[in-house]
Amino acid sequence: MRSQSLVAALGIGSAALALHVQFPANTAGETCVRPSDIINLNTPSYSLSSNTEQWRFDEGPPENATGNLIFDTVHSFLQHWPNTRYRNGHNIVPGVIPMGTLLYHGGNSDAIPSGPEWIATDPEHSIIFARGRDGGGWHLTLAATRPLKVLYFDGSSAAKISEGTMDTQDILAWGEVQPERFFDERQRIRDLCTWGKEFGIDGFARMEMDFEVMMCDFTAGVEVVSFLHVRVLPQDGNPYFPHLLSPPAFDSDAGTRQFEVMHSGSWHNRYPGDSRIVLDLTGLISLYDAALAPSLISVRAGIERWDHRVFGISSDDISQVMRKLTEAVSRPEPVGSGIDWKTLIHVIVDRYADRLELMQHLLNFTSSDSQELFQRVKLAQTQLSVMLTPYLLDSTIVPSAGTPGVDASQWASPIFRLCATTHTSKMIDHTSSMTPSERLLLKAVEETTREICRVTTKMWAHGVMSGLDSLFPVNAEPDTTQIMNYWRHDIQKLMSWLDWSVWVKCRPACGPEEMCYLPTWPVNAPRPRHPRPPPRDPWNATDAPEPDHLADRVGPPPEGPTTPTEEWRKPQPKCIRRVQPYTF
Structure with missing residues (x-):
C-alpha cells in the first residue's frame, strides 16, 4: 500500500x-x-x-x-574540440563581443582595412598574415569600444571545403547552399555584411584552427590599441596553406607559426571555450529543429552524424529560417525567461x-x-x-x-x-x-x-x-x-x-612535448591532386583584394580535390608534437 x-x-x-x-x-x-x-x-x-x-x-x-x-551542439558552442570533431555546423546564434575585448588583424601594409576583413581572437592567428615584402609585416590590435553585435556559426565554419562547413553561411549570404563556392570568401564576407547591416550586425564569428570574426567595418565599435611593424623572418611558400609547402618546410619558422595557430585554438578546446564571444541562446536558430527545418529529416535519415549537413534543405524551410533569424536579430532589447x-x-x-x-x-x-x-x-x-x-x-x-x-x-x-x-x-x-x-x-x-x-x-x-x-x-x-x-x-x-x-580524448594522455589533436583544416584536409597555384603576390596571403587573391577564387581546383580519407571524415584524437619536428 x-x-x-x-x-x-x-x-x-x-x-x-x-x-x-x-x-x-x-x-x-x-x-x-x-x-x-x-x-x-x-x-x-x-x-x-x-x-x-x-x-x-x-x-x-x-x-x-x-x-x-541540439543538447550536444549547444553544449559545444565556441569549443574548438567538438566543433573540429563535427565540422558541419547546424546553428546560428546571436551574440556580442564585450566592450574592451582585444581583437587582432595582420596585413602587409600600415593601412587599416577600409572594408570587411577578418580579425582573430588570438594574436597567434593574425600574426601569420602580418607579412610584407621586406620580411616584416603589420599587426593591428583593436579594442571594442562597445558591445559588438555578432552572429556565430558553429562547426568548423571557416574551413574552406565543400562538404558542409559553410552551408549555414550560404543561406544568409546567398539564400541557398552553394557548395561549389566554398572558396568564394571575399564575396561571402561582403554579402554577409550587406545582409547584416540592416540589423546593426558588426561581424560574424567562425572557427577554423582558432576563432575569428568576419568584421564588417573597422571604423565602428573598435579603436586602435597598437599598429606595429613586426619582424617576421622571410620564408618560402605560404604558411597558411601548408599543402603548398613540402613537409620539411613545415618545420621552418613559417611552420612554427602555423602550428601555434592550432596551439592557440586548443586553448579553447573545452568548456567554456572562447569566452570572448557571449552568445544569446534566447535567439538560437538550430537546423536540427525538426519543426523549423522538416525537410532535413529525410536528408539525415540513415546517415552517420559525421555526414549531417544543411545541403538539401528546401526553399520553404530556408524562408522559415530567415524569418526566425530576422526576428531574433531585430529585437530591440533582451527578452526571454x-x-x-x-x-x-x-x-x-x-x-x-x-x-x-x-x-x-x-x-x-x-x-x-x-x-x-x-x-x-x-x-x-x-x-x-x-x-x-x-x-x-x-x-x-x-x-x-x-x-x-x-x-x-x-x-x-x-x-x-x-x-x-x-x-x-x-x-x-x-x-x-x-x-x-x-x-x-x-x-x-x-x-x-x-x-x-x-x-x-x-x-x-x-x-x-x-x-x-x-x-x-x-x-x-x-x-x-x-x-x-x-x-x-x-x-x-x-x-x-x-x-x-568530452569522452573523446587521447589515451594514454599526451606527454609534455605533445598535445592532443583532431585532424584540422587546412593541415589534414584532402589535398588537391595538383597544388593550387600561389597568389600573384606570394606575400599577400589573404588580406589584399587583388584579382588573383586566394580568397577570391570560386570553387575547387580545376583538377578537383582528392577523396576525403576516413581519418579526415571521422576525426580521431592523437598526440602530436608541440615542438619541431612536428607530426600530424
Whole structure:
C-alpha cells in the first residue's frame, strides 16, 4: 500500500502502473529478454511536461529525435574540440563581443582595412598574415569600444571545403547552399555584411584552427590599441596553406607559426571555450529543429552524424529560417525567461559525463572467475546508486524477487520520473515567458535527461531485483554474466546516443612535448591532386583584394580535390608534437 500511496503522491496516474519491462533470467526465475526487446525506438513523441506521461522503461526516444543533437551542439558552442570533431555546423546564434575585448588583424601594409576583413581572437592567428615584402609585416590590435553585435556559426565554419562547413553561411549570404563556392570568401564576407547591416550586425564569428570574426567595418565599435611593424623572418611558400609547402618546410619558422595557430585554438578546446564571444541562446536558430527545418529529416535519415549537413534543405524551410533569424536579430532589447541555459546544460554534462564513462570502464571487463565478475557488477551497481542518490526515496518499497505479477517498473518508475524532471519541472510553469528558442532548449534538455534517467534507473532497478544493492536488499542470486552483458549494451547505446565529445580524448594522455589533436583544416584536409597555384603576390596571403587573391577564387581546383580519407571524415584524437619536428 505504501508503494501505491507514493505513486499517487507523485502524481502518476494509474495508467503508469501498466508498465512492461523484463529483466534477464536468474535463479529466482525471472524472465529473460533480449536487449532489442528492452528499447523500442519507434515510439511516439513524448512531453515531459504532460501530467499523463507514462514513465516506461521500455520506451526510448523516437527514431528521428534530435533533442540529443541540439543538447550536444549547444553544449559545444565556441569549443574548438567538438566543433573540429563535427565540422558541419547546424546553428546560428546571436551574440556580442564585450566592450574592451582585444581583437587582432595582420596585413602587409600600415593601412587599416577600409572594408570587411577578418580579425582573430588570438594574436597567434593574425600574426601569420602580418607579412610584407621586406620580411616584416603589420599587426593591428583593436579594442571594442562597445558591445559588438555578432552572429556565430558553429562547426568548423571557416574551413574552406565543400562538404558542409559553410552551408549555414550560404543561406544568409546567398539564400541557398552553394557548395561549389566554398572558396568564394571575399564575396561571402561582403554579402554577409550587406545582409547584416540592416540589423546593426558588426561581424560574424567562425572557427577554423582558432576563432575569428568576419568584421564588417573597422571604423565602428573598435579603436586602435597598437599598429606595429613586426619582424617576421622571410620564408618560402605560404604558411597558411601548408599543402603548398613540402613537409620539411613545415618545420621552418613559417611552420612554427602555423602550428601555434592550432596551439592557440586548443586553448579553447573545452568548456567554456572562447569566452570572448557571449552568445544569446534566447535567439538560437538550430537546423536540427525538426519543426523549423522538416525537410532535413529525410536528408539525415540513415546517415552517420559525421555526414549531417544543411545541403538539401528546401526553399520553404530556408524562408522559415530567415524569418526566425530576422526576428531574433531585430529585437530591440533582451527578452526571454532569464534562465541560464548554458549553465544548465553544462551542469547536466558535469553530473553524468565522468560517471557514465566510469560505468563503461567497469563493464568493459571479462573474467572466468565468478567472484571477480560479482565484485565488478557490485561496483557498477554502486555507481548507479551514486547517480540516482538524490531520487532514492526512503518510502520506496521493493517487492521480493520472483513476486508474481510485479515487475520493477511498478516500484522504480517514480525514481525515473524524479531523476528526469528535477532540473526542468519548475521551468515548465514559465514557458509563456520563453522565446521559441528557449522552448526548443527546454525540450532538448527534457529529452536528454529523460533518456539518461530511463537507462540508468532501469539498470539500477535490475541490480536491486538481482540482489546487488545494499540500500535495498533483496534475496536473490544474480546471473552476473548476463547482467554484465546487458548493462554493457545499455551503457554503450546510451553513450552513443548522447555522443558527448568530452569522452573523446587521447589515451594514454599526451606527454609534455605533445598535445592532443583532431585532424584540422587546412593541415589534414584532402589535398588537391595538383597544388593550387600561389597568389600573384606570394606575400599577400589573404588580406589584399587583388584579382588573383586566394580568397577570391570560386570553387575547387580545376583538377578537383582528392577523396576525403576516413581519418579526415571521422576525426580521431592523437598526440602530436608541440615542438619541431612536428607530426600530424
